[in-house]
Amino acid sequence: MNRQFTRTLVTTALPYAxxxxxxxxxxxxxxxxxxxxxxxxxxxxxxxxxxxxxxxxVPITITADKEGISPQDVVxxxxxxxxxxxxxxxxSFDYYGRTSSKGHFKTAQTFFQExxxxxxxxxxxxxxxxxxxxxxxxxxxxxxxxCPICKNPEANGDQCEQCGTHLSPRELIDPRSKLSERxxxxxxxxxxxxxxxxxxxxxxxxxxxxxxxxxHNVLNYTRTWLKQGLSERAITRDIHWGIPVPxxxxxxxxxxxxxxxxxxxxxxxxxxxxxxxxxxxxLWREYWQNPDCRVIHFIGKDNVVFHTLMFPAILMxxxxxxxxxxxxxxxNVPASEFMNFEGRKFSKSRNYAVYLGEFLDRFxxxxxxYTIAMNYPENKDSDFSWSDFQNRTNGxxxxxxxxxxxxxxxxxxxxxxGSIPCECSxxxxxxxxxxxxxxxxxxxxxxEEFHFREAVTLxxxxxxxxxxxxxxxxxxKVLKTxxxxxxxxxxxSVNLCYTxxxxxxxxxxHTANRIYEMxxxxxTLDEAIKSGNVSWEMAKSxxxxxxxxLSGQSGILFRKIxxxxxxxxxxxxxxxxxxxxxxEKGLGESMNFKPEISFDDFLDVDLRVATVTACEKVKKxxxxxxxxxxxxSETRQVLAGIAQSYAPESIIxxxxxxxxxxxxxxxxxxxxxxxxxxxxxxxxxLNLVEAQGSGINGKIVQ
Ligand SMILES: [Zn+2]
Numbered sequence: 122m123n124r125q126f127t128r129t130l131v132t133t134a135l136p137y138a139x140x141x142x143x144x145x146x147x148x149x150x151x152x153x154x155x156x157x158x159x160x161x162x163x164x165x166x167x168x169x170x171x172x173x174x175x176x177x178x179v180p181i182t183i184t185a186d187k188e189g190i191s192p193q194d195v196v197x198x199x200x201x202x203x204x205x206x207x208x209x210x211x212x213s214f215d216y217y218g219r220t221s222s223k224g225h226f227k228t229a230q231t232f233f234q235e236x237x238x239x240x241x242x243x244x245x246x247x248x249x250x251x252x253x254x255x256x257x258x259x260x261x262x263x264x265x266x267x268c269p270i271c272k273n274p275e276a277n278g279d280q281c282e283q284c285g286t287h288l289s290p291r292e293l294i295d296p297r298s299k300l301s302e303r304x305x306x307x308x309x310x311x312x313x314x315x316x317x318x319x320x321x322x323x324x325x326x327x328x329x330x331x332x333x334x335x336x337h338n339v340l341n342y343t344r345t346w347l348k349q350g351l352s353e354r355a356i357t358r359d360i361h362w363g364i365p366v367p368x369x370x371x372x373x374x375x376x377x378x379x380x381x382x383x384x385x386x387x388x389x390x391x392x393x394x395x396x397x398x399x400x401x402x403x404l405w406r407e408y409w410q411n412p413d414c415r416v417i418h419f420i421g422k423d424n425v426v427f428h429t430l431m432f433p434a435i436l437m438x439x440x441x442x443x444x445x446x447x448x449x450x451x452x453n454v455p456a457s458e459f460m461n462f463e464g465r466k467f468s469k470s471r472n473y474a475v476y477l478g479e480f481l482d483r484f485x486x487x488x489x490x491y492t493i494a495m496n497y498p499e500n501k502d503s504d505f506s507w508s509d510f511q512n513r514t515n516g517x518x519x520x521x522x523x524x525x526x527x528x529x530x531x532x533x534x535x536x537x538x539g540s541i542p543c544e545c546s547x548x549x550x551x552x553x554x555x556x557x558x559x560x561x562x563x564x565x566x567x568x569e570e571f572h573f574r575e576a577v578t579l580x581x582x583x584x585x586x587x588x589x590x591x592x593x594x595x596x597x598k599v600l601k602t603x604x605x606x607x608x609x610x611x612x613x614s615v616n617l618c619y620t621x622x623x624x625x626x627x628x629x630x631h632t633a634n635r636i637y638e639m640x641x642x643x644x645t646l647d648e649a650i651k652s653g654n655v656s657w658e659m660a661k662s663x664x665x666x667x668x669x670x671l672s673g674q675s676g677i678l679f680r681k682i683x684x685x686x687x688x689x690x691x692x693x694x695x696x697x698x699x700x701x702x703x704x705e706k707g708l709g710e711s712m713n714f715k716p717e718i719s720f721d722d723f724l725d726v727d728l729r730v731a732t733v734t735a736c737e738k739v740k741k742x743x744x745x746x747x748x749x750x751x752x753x754s755e756t757r758q759v760l761a762g763i764a765q766s767y768a769p770e771s772i773i774x775x776x777x778x779x780x781x782x783x784x785x786x787x788x789x790x791x792x793x794x795x796x797x798x799x800x801x802x803x804x805x806x807l808n809l810v811e812a813q814g815s816g817i818n819g820k821i822v823q
Contacts, residue, residue: 172216555582590614730812
């Protein structure tokens with residue numbers, strides 16, 4: 122579809138706030154979206170990038186139970202962690218929201234009410250396991266029992282970890298509730314279903330309207346679903362963590378919206394929150410309800426049908442029978458394939474991943490952005506490897522782009538007093554061996570059609586031509602015999618620096634800003650683009666005239682990556698792969714030890730024996746006990762996630778091991794001054810580590 126839009130809304134898949142984002146997520150979704158958005162900002166387009174955390178669902182409650190904290194604590198942690206990593210990576214969201222926000226509750230509930238009011242939902246009665254003690258329906262993961270296949274007594278309700286069989290909770294022998302260890306009862310419960318089939322024809326028409334502009338993988342996944350015929354999908358669940366079904370009746374009590382229905386609506390909620398923050402609370406409608414806006418969802422391939430069938434069907438259900446406030450459907454859904462890591466799939470459960478935040482602790486964002494863009498998994502899976510990262514950083518970024526910029530700036534600073542010695546003529550500009558018009562046409566087409574690898578490759582070609590030109594012109598030699606020629610070389614070179622700052626901005630925003638600063642501008646490149654002082658068009662011809670003063674400063678843009686820098690990463694992979702292979706061969710789980718620490722690090726941990734003097738439950742926290750501990754002459758208050766394993770009164774008098782020099786933190790409004798040690802049993806129960814012997818309260822020997 123080649124229609125013209127006046128504005129663009131870009132959304133990125135909401136990362137699930139139950140773990141840190143890794144490089145695979147960055148490669149498939151966030152980096153391509155950011156590159157696209159930055160390119161369009163440079164062109165002066167009205168474009169916004171909306172993202173946020175997906176904060177509901179059972180896996181989050183399981184993490185919370187495991188750690189003895191609340192689901193809110195879990196999502197707070199990962200929302201903060203992921204947003205911080207994105208920010209450091211230069212992913213420039215216009216707004217990054219959370220599905221636990223009040224505004225989002227309202228959006229999701231309004232959608233439910235609108236569709237429910239049209240009698241589109243189907244209600245069905247089903248029988249599910251119910252825990253009679255905690256009075257809760259149990260999600261599959263909350264039921265445990267004996268595997269009917271291998272007789273593993275600790276199989277989960279959805280899968281047996283030992284033999285890998287997928288199970289339903291009712292197949293388990295002797296099922297038990299993980300919450301109370303009681304035998305669960307089958308109870309009838311009512312759920313709302315969304316009838317996707319009702320929208321089959323409308324969805325088919327929608328999808329066939331995009332045969333020419335959607336990617337093959339997107340069309341293929343979607344068509345496979347359409348061919349099978351769409352059926353209904355449950356949109357409610359009996360769990361306590363989520364958005365309550367907004368009906369004031371007995372039927373709806375204790376039920377929340379299923380996360381697949383709630384999460385995609387986050388795009389809308391967050392756009393509204395963005396508009397509110399700008400003090401233009403109705404502005405969001407220009408993006409969602411004005412057909413002149415182009416909506417683009419950047420996602421990974423595992424999310425395709427949610428964005429090409431389910432979300433559009435929800436919007437169709439809203440639009441049905443209405444004449445106002447109609448929502449637009451996505452114009453494109455550029456779904457990526459996966460990026461693997463050293464030849465294997467990223468796996469969070471096996472800890473086989475490089476997490477974005479940890480990566481950025483060690484290496485600069487732009488070198489990562491470049492390597493990943495060069496390996497963008499556009500139409501087939503790609504691979505990230507440390508050696509490729511090292512080679513591209515050293516050979517392409519440092520030796521080509523960085524080298525050219527540094528030589529141009531330094532030579533002008535030293536030999537021409539830091540100012541451009543003459544005008545750069547169109548003739549010189551054209552003598553570079555680059556067909557500027559054609560290059561920019563190709564580059565623009567590549568960006569517009571989401572071919573990011575091609576765009577980065579073309580951009581690097583400009584840098585290569587510039588670097589070759591400077592090397593071949595040898596101004597450092599020519600200066601002695603023909604100062605005018607050397608001056609012309611530097612006028613062209615500095616103008617090329619300016620062009621490179623602009624064309625690299627979408628991919629290397631930090632570097633582009635630094636180059637722009639070296640060129641002597643007061644405002645940052647980000648600010649200049651925002652205010653319209655710099656645009657994409659300005660990269661196409663010489664922009665800096667005779668006498669333009671540089672800042673007088675330069676610096677190394679890219680530090681080379683030495684073998685020793687990546688050696689620990691390669692060792693870590695070797696260890697992880699050995700562990701995975703052991704497991705694949707059935708040799709049992711690898712121990713998966715944490716990275717080595719020094720003896721001194723160990724001595725820094727102050728372990729003490731402490732006596733429990735008082736203990737009580739923490740209000741509204743099923744897992745937490747509040748302990749008062751006596752350590753020598755001091756008392757300490759510690760919160761511990763052991764309430765499922767111990768009655769408060771049963772641990773008074775026990776001598777436990779306290780990590781005494783841990784930073785204090787507040788959990789659920791209560792101060793916790795340290796941690797105590799416990800051992801996890803096969804049944805998931807925690808057993809406190811107790812000090813034996815006489816004369817306790819002394820120091821523990823480390
Ligand atoms: Zn089994």
